[in-house]
């Protein structure tokens with residue numbers, strides 16, 4: 001075999017991240033060991049699974065474990081596993097680059113952030129993994145052999161711009177990472193990573209639950225006075241191999257025996273997120289299908305929440321054996337941020353994803369998990385409003401996807417939804433709270449969708465509702481455009497867009513007393529309306545008098561089942577061709593521009609430029625008022641400028 005030695009450059013983003021590590025942006029250096037153990041544990045999980053699925057694999061799985069070795073003389077620390085290992089290409093791909101979605105984003109934010117605490121927070125959310133070794137190392141060496149293959153790879157770097165990679169004839173199965181520790185700067189023994197007690201402390205604190213033995217050779221000093229047979233001397237040291245972690249699967253332990261810190265460490269291992277979870281859910285299913293589940297609601301959304309290839313979900317174990325990451329059969333897409341473990345007792349070890357999706361018992365477990373997650377959030381809403389708000393701010397837009405996908409739980413989801421409303425710019429409201437505040441005679445839950453709170457709030461459609469003091473829900477997440485079409489009602493109250501259909505506010509008495517005036521208006525404006533409908537026939541499908549405007553001259557509304565302009569824009573942005581439904585132009589008969597136009601229309605030749613241009617301006621203004629785009633802005637401004645010039 002040719003001993004190919006190459007010096008390669010880290011990918012640009014990896015280089016930036018390494019710079020941050022070398023210059024120790026993160027203060028808790030201990031965690032490098034946790035990261036190495038975590039990777040070793042993953043590698044053992046992967047090998048075990050691969051050997052179960054692939055009987056041909058020539059790998060030794062008889063004693064899967066993790067070794068920690070220290071050498072005080074050379075100041076090195078090695079974490080070794082006999083797991084799946086990596087090929088040369090794997091090493092280049094996995095260690096030389098960062099594949100995580102959102103890396104560039106984090107790095108940009110880090111660069112901007114001058115505040116050290118904020119930076120730590122960011123890097124913590126991101127998780128730096130293997131690169132964290134460069135917080136404590138001058139040089140890191142990695143020796144690895146892919147299980148089932150011969151010939152290994154040696155990788156070395158000082159974390160600057162490049163690394164050296166070479167083939168080696170012989171390497172043990174799995175991976176050994178050797179950290180060449182920086183010189184001890186002070187007498188600060190707190191950071192001596194060659195000290196046995198230090199390693200014990202870190203393993204106990206961060207990695208106790210790891211399912212594989214973490215072993216280390218420790219010195220045993222015989223107590224003075226006892227007689228050691230091998231040396232015949234009192235007080236001599238012998239070494240023995242000890243397992244440092246308890247290996248207890250947390251999810252299998254009774255809830256009252258696990259403390260919060262242990263839960264949180266498992267969460268970190270699973271999620272690669274260094275911040276504590278918002279909520280921990282530990283449950284057990286007994287009866288025909290036994291399982292244990294330990295689920296976590298994170299306290300912030302991961303950067304890849306909306307990325308196609310985002311890291312997500314729940315791990316599946318079968319009787320303590322890791323089977324797969326991201327078990328989609330156990331958690332619907334709209335709860336993809338939930339992290340955790342489900343350990344099912346009665347499944348085959350080499351079950352495939354396809355079979356899982358169809359397994360009736362798995363479907364049942366999933367139903368229970370979903371209900372539990374939703375009820376936990378509901379509980380949070382009543383018990384701890386602050387944490388609920390954090391949850392909703394981070395995950396609300398994703399949870400709302402469930403209103404489309406999960407009809408069975410629609411009600412439970414609606415119960416935890418909270419949305420902005422016209423009542424208070426600072427606070428969101430739940431639908432239930434809205435319903436409790438509904439005015440006498442109000443039958444519908446009013447909402448309006450749009451691109452931003454400001455746009456919706458200032459849109460002319462709001463006017464009559466504001467004048468009458470009706471609260472309107474303001475829905476500005478892209479997903480809102482879609483779910484409001486699917487959800488007919490909440491608590492028996494229909495959901496109704498204020499930008500669609502006819503609006504008829506007020507009590508029955510008020511409506512009756514306004515009737516004569518209305519009829520008169522209809523008569524007075526009939527000719528203008530039909531003329532406008534003809535003049536603007538390319539743009540609108542109907543022109544009518546409005547009862548929703550108090551101060552604006554005009555607005556555009558859709559029919560009840562028409563697609564909204566925002567949704568239309570979203571579809572187009574996604575490259576989909578959607579129909580462009582014509583809308584309805586509504587006029588405010590009390591506005592001077594509208595009443596003036598009526599008079600002018602009565603008096604002038606209907607073909608006059610002035611009339612036609614005023615019609616165009618009216619339509620353009622209605623479009624602008626709701627944040628829409630003019631089809632021909634230069635024409636609009638020219639007409640407007642001419643008109644204004646005439647008034648001076």
Ligand code: ADP
Nearest residue numbers: 039040043085086094095128129130131175272
């Ligand atoms: P993460 O663990 O979050 O994926 P890391 O930076 O810790 O990120 O590791 C990057 C990748 O390198 C891992 O996903 C894994 O594929 C590979 N890797 C790291 N350590 C090992 C190891 N001990 N054995 C096999 N592969 C490893």
Ligand code: MG
Nearest residue numbers: 038039129130
């Ligand atoms: Mg890792």
